[in-house]
Amino acid sequence: MSRLFDSRPGDDGLPGPARRLAVLALVLGTLMAVVDTTMVNIALPSIATGLEVSASRAVWVTNLFQISCAAFLLVFAALSELVSRRRLYVAGVGVFTLASLGSALSTSLESLLVFRALQGLGAAATLSIGPSLYRSIFPSRLLGSALGLSAMVVAAGYATGPAIGGLVLSVADWPWLFALHLPLGVIAVVLAWRALPREAGRRGGFDMAGALLSVAMLGGFFMAMDGVGHQAPAWQVVAWLALSIAAAWGFLRRQRRATHPLLPLDIFAEPRFSLALAAQGTAFVGQGLAFVALSFLFQQEMGFSPLETAWLFTPWPLAIMLVGPRAGRLADRVNPSLLASTGLALLLAGLVSLAWLDAGAGVVDVLWRMLLCGVGFGLFQPPNNRELMSTVPRERSASASGAMSTSRTVGQSLGVALVGAFLAAGAPVQATLWVGGAACLVALSASLARTPLAGAAQARRRRAAESSSASD
Incomplete structure (x- = not known):
């Protein structure tokens, strides 16, 4: 870990000592957003009881946060080029923190939903530009290691969120879950303002029409996926999908002719970027699907309690925390696409082995399969993220980061919706895991397709570095 903060002559990014504070600001902001999602899920029954509302209405405490966050990822990534990523990140953490205070003080579901939507906007502002900030903070030679650290932080958030939520609810009421964000948010705002790289905003206009179309496109998609997952009437799902498709058509037309497009389409001209983005999206379909399907499998088919189920999930994020940073460091030295493809092959093997689980299988049978998925x-993830961020020009980092965050969120949402659709159709839980395996197979195909391209690019970088060393 210490090598992340070593400086060498000619390094880009921040000096070694300055990286520590900047990374701490990013870690705190990311943890608050990630922990919040899993922590609040645990509290939904308590919120429903405390506010005297039905469980179906209380679910919107989570849904509205996720939808408002996902719908604005591309918008905030583009906006960061105008106001600078440092200012946007500080504003995002500030809004998230103030909205957390409002959530803690809410006495009705309506006011809580308003503040949850604001929390989602704050989270979108930070998550949309996080990867691009890592690229600005760290030198290019350490980009994979830095993104490995980011993967570890996200995995830690997912792993600890339920435990933190359960611990707080065992000694206090649900508003204290939101109050926990206040001291961390204040610290993150101060650190981000002081330590994140200062940069001038781009001159020029903002693609407002593209922003509105982007929100309609993503918002409509996530409302449709939520409807599928909760078995909403078919006409509602179709209506939201129609809105999303129409907005997507308009969005693409707008991006081709806008002076300052919200999402510059030229970044997709690089095959490695497009294939890495496709691999990420479909891999997250598999993971999102597996997380929901396995909850049903462990509890309804295998008879484990909710607490036992939580423990059975632990090896997956724990393995990511342990393997992710090492995979990131390795991606700085060897072909990242080859590493990513190996990981996807292991993930595919893990999902297939889980699909073959017998209802009478023991704890050990479950644990090694979950561990295999987490290792994969x-x-x-870190090598694939390195490929995504390093294949676009530095001035396009914010756009690449926004596309990466959107792809991840869309994939997760689609995976969850597929579980709901399959279960509503009466399909066995194991069948949904086979669909997750199919998604991983698509991801593996996309990853393998770019491996020769990545190897050639790495060879060019190595020759350039050797030539530079020789000239010195």
Whole structure:
């Protein structure tokens, strides 16, 4: 870990000592957003009881946060080029923190939903530009290691969120879950303002029409996926999908002719970027699907309690925490696409082995399969993220970061919706895991397709570095 903060002559990014504070600001902001999602899920029954509302209405405490966050990822990534990523990140953490205070003080579901939507906007502002900030903070030679650290932080958030939520609820009421964000948010705002790289905003206009179309496109998609997952009437799902498709058509037309497009389409001209983005999206379909399907499998088919189920999930994020940073460091030295493909192969093997689980299988049978999935995903994600961020020009980092965050969120949402659709159709839980395996197979195909391209690019970088060393 210490090598992340070593400086060498000619390094880009921040000096070694300055990186520590900047990274701490990013870690705190990311943890608050990630922990919040899993922590609040645990509290939904308590919120429903405390506010005297039905469980179906209380679910919107989570849904509205996720939808408002996902719908604005591309918008905030583009906006960061105008106001600077440092200012946007500080504003995002500030809004998230103030909205957390409002959530803690809410006495009705309506006011809580308003503040949850604001929390989602704050989270979108930070998550949309997080990867691009890592690229600005760290030198290019350490980009994989830095993104491995980011993967570890996200995995830690997912792993600890339920435990933190359960611990707080065992000694206090649900508003204290939101109050926990206040001291961390204040610290993150101060650190981000002081330590994140200062940069001038781009001159020029903002693609407002593209922003509105982007929100309609993503918002409509996530409302449709939520409807599928909760078995909403078919006409509602179709209506939201129609809105999303129409907005997507308009969005693409707008991006081709806008002076300052919200999402510059030229970044997709690089095959490695497009294939890495496709691999990420479909891999997250598999992971999102597996997380929901396995909850049903462990509890309804295998008879484990909710607490036992939580423990059975632990090896997956724990393996990502352990493997992710090492995979990131390795991706700085060897072909990242080859590493990512190996990880996807392991993830595919893990999902297939889980699909073959017998209802009478023991704890050990479950644990090694979950561990295999976590090792595979930990080996895939940081190298793949490195490929995504390093294949676009530095001035396009914010756009690449926004596309990356959107792809991840869309994949997760689609995976969850597929579980709901399959279960509503009466399909066995194991069948949904086979669909997750199919998604991983698509991801593996996309990853393998770019491996020769990545190897050639790495060879060019190595020759350039050797030539530079020789000239010195």
